[in-house]
Amino acid sequence: MSEPGTPARKGKGKYELDERLQSYKGVWVFVEHERGAVHPVSWELIGEGRKLADQLGVPLSGVVLGAPGLPTRRFCEEAFFHGADHCYLIEDAVLANYRNEPFTRGLTSLVETFKPEILLLGATTQGRDLAGSVATTLKTGLTADCTGLAIDPENRGLAASRPTFGGSLLCTILTLNYRPQMATVRPRVMAMPDRDASRRGTITEHPLGMIETDIVTKVLEYIPDNRQDTPQLPFADIIVAGGRGLKKPENFQLVWDLAMVLGAEVGASRPVVQAGWVEADRQVGQSGKTVRPKLYIAAGISGAVQHRVGMEGADVIVAINNDAGAPIFDFATYGIVGNAMTLLPALTEAFRQHIAMARVAS
Amino acid sequence: MHIVVCIKQVPDSAQIRVHPVTNTIMRQGVPAIVNPYDLFALEEALRLKDRHGGRVTVLTMGPPQAEDALRKCLTFGADEAILVTDRAFAGADTLATSYALAAAIRNIDRDAAVDLVFTGKQTIDGDTAQVGPGIAKRLDLQLLTYVSRVEQVDIAQRRLRVQRRAEGGVQVLETRLPCLITMLEGTNEMRFASMDNMFRAARCAVRIWDREAAGISDVSKIGLKGSPTVVSKVFAPQARARRAELIEAEGDAPRDLALTLINKLFTRNPKLRDAIVAQPS
Incomplete structure (x- = not known):
């Protein structure tokens, strides 16, 4: 029999949480920043973490690691505005740039000292680098690239869902007798929570206990991307995407034509990226980008789970596919059963005329 | 220089189908390939070997048929291949996988000291990107993820x-x-298998390690x-x-369908x- 108020319940062969693990309480979100700005995925996770914490009746904390001189206190404040109750803060000169070794040490030390039951990180190059190292150090479970997070009513554990089998099905993963339960979530998978600048919270500071000579890897230089050159799919309002149904790489030009008229970004499904029709930066789906546009037009894309999890957050989805049985029609807003090669030019022309007329009228 | 490249045999995910009624994976006839991301790691390792000499060992954990993936790597020019296979490994998640691979690398290292471990940035079937960091942590190696370019290796100074x-x-x-490097995709192009290497791969014995041997x-x-x-x-x-909501138009003329939709x-x-x-x- 389990004690009242403890997370685990027996019965039906269910596990009971080890006594030493019962002291793990609270939901944490790692607040990731680079070049003085917090990655939006951290606020998306604060929003999602809020729901989990409320369901469990525990506090939600942000974790901020950075060097003196960085606006780390402002990051904590922003975490409160987005829904956190509390923040853990480590400030140390060696945390000036992201590096695996000191960040792993800092986050691991916080977990060992303050014992959260759930720890969420963004599935970014920084979050994935850090999460794998921290989970291995703590010898606990880590679920990557989750598309859904919930509390299992049976055992109060984290039920993390993600695509499996190359993105053809979904699965739910539990971390039973280990704490914390760790998960990464990709940018734009969760909705951005409302920001309330009247919210306040408390901060706990913690020492890192490392000096620069302890750290082997040095950052020699940081070369920022030229933003104009890289597609910004995750934050695009309109996306026109093409898939295998376009048959030939030349036909992908029809997607570009429509995107040009709509002022849209161009996306693509995995098969056509793998075939080299389009650059990898434009891939939408589990192994590409997750997007949340106002309008997503999918031409010649069947809508396998792999692709779906990357774009079903769109407000309006228009699907064009010649197979009436394609899964994309199960979740699109509007569907046209027909040949994308003739429909795309027709749409391009009709949108062009509509826009021209509207401009004349105004 | 001794480089270990960790690879994985994966089903060609473009060809996986789900049974529409039972929701089970239809595995029959789905070809197994070397995880495409791992080939960027292997090519980078082979280039370092071309430049600095030494040898490249490919390592995988998997079922007996994963030997095919290792042989493929031998045709590209890897010197040696080790398959860690045992029923005891079944059902491993990323933490347990990194434990087994780290143990195998320690074993390899006892034979000939390992200078560098390479992995792909992730696999196309699991997509977790967790095993590389896990191995690095267990072996206390410096971790470099999402590497797009190996600029310089100074073997005498042991710097990279x-x-x-x-x-x-x-x-x-x-x-x-x-150190351990996880290699980003699109960073190099895999060489063609040479005739010599194809013959060598066919003759070369893949070393098979069960749990104890690992x-x-x-x-x-x-x-x-x-x-x-x-x-x-x-x-x-x-x-x-x-x-x-299906958009329809009389005669299904593309122009009429487009106007109805807009x-x-x-x-x-x-x-x-x-x-x-x-x-x-």
């Missing part, structure tokens, strides 16, 4: 400089050997037992409450229309 894909930019990092005594750290995570269910995604779209989403009309042309 790389470019790493970071958020919003590229980090130039310098570290010490031994130097693992603690069975609680591997397979299902050593895995903190469990899959509680596998399911197909729910259809939205309503299927797509009319519905803009009538119901006036803000979207305003935004599209207002965008600079």
Whole structure:
């Protein structure tokens, strides 16, 4: 029999949480920043973490690691505005740039000292680098690239869902007798929570206990991307995407034509990226980008789970596919059963005329 | 220089189909390939060997048939291949997998010291990107993930400089050997298998290690037992409450279909229309 108020319940062969693990309480979100700005995925996770914490009746904390001189206190404040109750803060000169070794040490030390039951990180190059190292150090479970997070009513554990089998099905993963339960979530998978600048919270500071000579890897230089050159799919309002149904790489030009008229970004499904029709930066789906546009037009894309999890957050989805049985029609807003090669030019022309007329009228 | 490249045999995911009624994976006839991301790691390792000499060992954990993936790597020019295979490894998650691979690398290292470990950035079947960092942590190696370029290796000084894909930019990092690199895709192009290497691969014996041969005594750290995570269910995604509203037009003329769609779209989403009309042309 389990004690009242403890997370685990027996019965039906269910596990009971080890006594030493019962002291793990609270939901944490790692607040990731680079070049003085917090990655939006951290606020998306604060929003999602809020729901989990409320369901469990525990506090939600942000974790901020950075060097003196960085606006780390402002990051904590922003975490409160987005829904956190509390923040853990480590400030140390060696945390000036992201590096695996000191960040792993800092986050691991916080977990060992303050014992959260759930720890969420963004599935970014920084979050994935850090999460794998921290989970291995703590010898606990880590679920990557989750598309859904919930509390299992049976055992109060984290039920993390993600695509499996190359993105053809979904699965739910539990971390039973280990704490914390760790998960990464990709940018734009969760909705951005409302920001309330009247919210306040408390901060706990913690020492890192490392000096620069302890750290082997040095950052020699940081070369920022030229933003104009890289597609910004995750934050695009309109996306026109093409898939295998376009048959030939030349036909992908029809997607570009429509995107040009709509002022849209161009996306693509995995098969056509793998075939080299389009650059990898434009891939939408589990192994590409997750997007949340106002309008997503999918031409010649069947809508396998792999692709779906990357774009079903769109407000309006228009699907064009010649197979009436394609899964994309199960979740699109509007569907046209027909040949994308003739429909795309027709749409391009009709949108062009509509826009021209509207401009004349105004 | 001794380089170990960790690879995985994966099903060609472009060809996986789900049974429409039972929601089970139809595995029959799905070809197995070397995880495409791992080939960038292997090519980078082979280039370092071309430049600095030494040898490349490919390592995988998997079922007996994963030997085919290792042989493929031998045809590209890897010197040696090791398959870690045992029923005791079944059901391993990423934590248990990194334990087994780290043990095998320690074993390899006893034979000939390992300077560098390479992995792909992730696999196409699991997509977790967790095993590389896990191995590095267990072996206490410096970890360099999402490396786009190995700029310089100074074997005498045992130093290495790389470019790493970071958020919003590229980090130039310098570290010490031994270290573990997870290689980004699109960073190099795999060479063709040479005739010599194809003959050699056919003759070369892949070393097969079971649990004991891999130097693992603690069975609680591997397979299902050593895995903190469990899959509680596998399911197909729910259809939205309503299927797509199908746009139809008489005669199905593309122009009429397009106009019908735009009319519905803009009538119901006036803000979207305003935004599209207002965008600079």
